Amino acid sequence: TRLANQIAAGEVVERPASVIKELLENALDAGATQIDIQVEEGGTRLIQIRDNGGGIDRDDLPLALARHATSKISTLEDLDAVATLGFRGEALASIASVSRLTMTSSTDDSGVGWSVHTEGRDMEPVLSAASHPRGTTVAVRDLFFNTPARRKFLRTVNTELGHLEEVVRRLCLFNFQVGFRLTHNGTLRWQFRPAPDEAEQRRRISTLCGQAFMDAATPLLVETHGLSLGGWLGSPSVARGQADMQYFYVNGRVVRDKVVTHAIRSAYSDVLAHGRHPAYVLFFELDPAAVDVNVHPTKHEVRFRDQRVVHEFLARTIHRALAGLKTVALTP
Ligand code: ADP
Ligand code: MG
Numbered sequence: 001t002r003l004a005n006q007i008a009a010g011e012v013v014e015r016p017a018s019v020i021k022e023l024l025e026n027a028l029d030a031g032a033t034q035i036d037i038q039v040e041e042g043g044t045r046l047i048q049i050r051d052n053g054g055g056i057d058r059d060d061l062p063l064a065l066a067r068h069a070t071s072k073i074s075t076l077e078d079l080d081a082v083a084t085l086g087f088r089g090e091a092l093a094s095i096a097s098v099s100r101l102t103m104t105s106s107t108d109d110s111g112v113g114w115s116v117h118t119e120g121r122d123m124e125p126v127l128s129a130a131s132h133p134r135g136t137t138v139a140v141r142d143l144f145f146n147t148p149a150r151r152k153f154l155r156t157v158n159t160e161l162g163h164l165e166e167v168v169r170r171l172c173l174f175n176f177q178v179g180f181r182l183t184h185n186g187t188l189r190w191q192f193r194p195a196p197d198e199a200e201q202r203r204r205i206s207t208l209c210g211q212a213f214m215d216a217a218t219p220l221l222v223e224t225h226g227l228s229l230g231g232w233l234g235s236p237s238v239a240r241g242q243a244d245m246q247y248f249y250v251n252g253r254v255v256r257d258k259v260v261t262h263a264i265r266s267a268y269s270d271v272l273a274h275g276r277h278p279a280y281v282l283f284f285e286l287d288p289a290a291v292d293v294n295v296h297p298t299k300h301e302v303r304f305r306d307q308r309v310v311h312e313f314l315a316r317t318i319h320r321a322l323a324g325l326k327t328v329a330l331t332p
Contacts, residue, residue, distance in 0.1 A: 001247055002312070004079050009294065013094050013095055013098055013143075014161070015043075015153075015154060015155075015160060015163060015164035016039075016042060016043025016044060016047055016143060016154075016160050016164050016268070017043070017160070017164045017166065017167045018141055019043065019044065019047050019095050019099075019143065020039075020164050020167050020168065021049055021167045021171075022091035023047065023049040023051060023095075023138050023140070024037075024167070024168070024171050025171075025295045026091070026092070026136075026138075027049055027051035027053055027136070028053075028171070028175060028178065029053075030051060030053025030054045030055070030135075030136065031053045031054050032051035032053035032182075033052060033053050033178055033194060034051070034052045034178065034180075034194075035040075035049060035050070035051050035178060035179070035180050035181070036050040036051075036180075036181045037047070037049055037168065037180070037181065037182045037183070037184050038050075039161070039164060039182070039183065039184045039185075040184070040185055041157050042154075042156070042157035042158065042159070042164065042184075043143065043161070043164050044142075044143055044144075044154055044157070044160060045085060045141065045142065046139065046140070046141050047139075047143070047164075048137065048138070048139040048140070048179070049137070049138050050135065050136070051135045051136050051137075052133070052134060052135040052138040052234060053109075053135050053136060054107060054134075054135075055105045055106050055113070055134055055135055055136055056103075056105040056107065056136060056211075058114045058127070058306075061103060061105060061114055061115075061116045061125070062116055062125040062127060063114060064092055064103065064116075064129075065092050065093055065096045065101070065103065065118060065125050066093060066125075066288060067093040084280070092138075093141070093268070095140055096118045096125075096144075097120065097121035098121070098123075098143060098144050098146065098147050098150065099120075099140045099141060099142060099143045099144070099145065100117075100118070100119045100120075100140075100141040100142050100145065100242065101117070101118050101119075101138070101139070101140050101141075102115060102116070102117045102137075102138070102139045102141075102294030103115065103116050103136065103137070103138045103139075104130045104132045104136070104137045105132060105135070105136040105137070106132040106133060106134050106135065107134065108134060109133070109134050111131055111132070111133060112129070112132075113129075113130050113131065113132035113190055114127060114128070114129060114130060115127070115128050115129070115130035115132075115319075116128075120145070120146040121146070123303075130169065134188055144310065151256070157177065161184060165182070165189070168180070168182055168190070169208050170247065170254045171182040172190070172192060172204060172208055173204075173205065173208060173209075173247055173249075173281055174252055174254075174283070176194070176195040176196065176200075176201050176204070177194055177195075177196065178194060179192055179193050179194045181191045190207065190208075192204050192207070193233035198219075202214055205232065205281060207282065209245060209247075210238075212238050213232075213234050213245065213279050214232070216234070216237055216238055217232035217235065217281075218232065218233040218235070218321055218322065219231075219232055219284070220232065220233055220265050220317070220318070220321045222317045222321070224313070225313075226286060226287055226290075227284075227285070227286050227309075227313050228284070228285040228286070229282060229284050229313070229314065229317050229318075230282070230283045230285075230286075231249075231280065231281045231282035231283045232280065232281050232282075232312045233278070233280050233282075233318060233321055234278055234279030234280050235245035236268065236271040236272050236273075236276075236278070238279050238282060239268075239272055239273065239276035239277060239278055239279065240244060240276065240277050240279055241275070241276065241277070242277060243261075243277040244277075245277075246261075246264075246277065246278070246279065246280055247280065247281045247282065248260050248264075248280070248282050248284065249282065249283045249284065250284050250285075250286075250291060250293070251284075251285055251286070251288060251291065251293070252283075252307065253293060253300070253302075254300055255293075255300045255301065255302045256300050256301070257301065257302055257304075259304060259307045259310060259311050259312075260261035260284075260314060262311065263310070263311045263312075263314035263315040263318070264278060264280065264282075264314060264315075264318055265278070266315050266319075267314070267315045267316075267318035267319040267322065268318070268322065271322060284314070286310075289305075290305045290306065291303065291304050292304075292305075294316065316321055
C-alpha cells in the first residue's frame with residue numbers, strides 16, 4: 001500500500017490548493033451552511049477547515065482516513081485502471097499520507113465528539129475524545145513534511161495563496177447558500193454570509209471578481225428545452241487581456257471546454273476588441289445524462305453528448321442577452 005499511497009497522493013495532492021479543494025468539497029457534501037477556513041503560510045504550515053455539517057461518527061472517523069480501492073494497486077496494470085476510474089474516496093487518505101492531519105467531529109449538539117490524528121503514511125490513526133460542536137474540523141499541518149521532493153515544488157507563499165484563493169473563489173461563486181470565512185496568517189481575507197437573495201449574491205461576486213465587473217454586468221436567466229443558463233455577463237468594457245475571469249459552471253462544477261469557450265466568444269464577437277477576453281460568471285444546467293464529467297476527476301473537463309445543441313444554445317442566449325433581448329428561440 002505504500003506504492004498506492006504515494007501514487008494517489010501525487011495524483012490528488014499537488015499543492016495546498018488541491019488539499020483545500022478536497023476538504024471544502026467534503027464540507028459541502030456534509031451539508032454545511034457555514035465554512036471557516038484558516039490558512040497559514042500559503043497553506044504549507046496549516047490548512048484548517050471547520051464546517052457545521054452532519055459530522056462523522058466515532059467508528060467512521062478512522063475509516064475516513066483509510067484507503068479503499070487503491071490499496072489493491074500493486075502493478076502498473078492496476079495503475080492504468082485507477083487512471084481511468086479516478087480516486088474516489090481516497091482524498092483524505094492521500095492528504096493524511098503527506099501531512100500531519102487531525103480530524104475532529106461531532107454528529108450531535110452535545111458538544112462531545114472524537115478526534116483522529118495521523119502523521120504521514122506509515123502511522124495508524126490515533127483516536128481520542130474531544131469537544132466539538134456539530135460538524136467537522138480538519139487541520140492539515142506541515143504539508144509534504146515527509147516528502148522533500150514534493151515540498152521542493154512548492155512556490156512562494158503568495159503564489160500558493162493565490163492558487164488556494166482561486167479554489168475558494170470558485171466554490172464561493174457557486175455555493176451561495178453557504179457562508180464562508182477565510183483568514184490567512186490571522187488576517188481576514190473574505191467573509192461572506194449565506195446569500196439567498198440577489199443583492200447579497202452581487203455583494204459576494206463584487207468582492208470576488210471586482211466591483212468593475214459586477215457594476216457593468218448583465219444578469220441572465222434563460223431556460224428552454226431542458227437547458228438552463230444563469231449568471232452574469234461582463235460588459236465588453238471590462239474585457240481582459242487574459243482569459244482569467246471566466247467562470248463557467250456545468251451542473252455546479254467549473255469547467256474549461258472548447259465548445260463553451262467558442263460559443264461565448266462568438267456571442268461577444270461583435271462587441272469585443274481584437275485580442276480581448278470576455279469576463280463572466282455563468283451557471284449552465286442540463287440533464288446529467290447529456291454530459292460526461294468523468295473525463296478526469298481532478299481536471300475540469302466535460303464532454304457534451306450533443307455539442308452542436310449546446311453551442312447553439314449558449315451562443316444565441318448570450319448574444320441576445322448582450323443585445324438586451326430577453327427571449328431565445330432554439331431550433332430543436
Ligand atoms: P470521498 O469524499 O470521495 O468519499 P474523502 O477521502 O474525501 O472521500 O472522504 C472520505 C469520507 O469521509 C467521506 O465519504 C465522508 O463520509 C467523510 N468525510 C470527510 N470529510 C467530512 C466532513 N467534513 N464532514 C462529514 N464527513 C466527512
Ligand atoms: Mg471527498
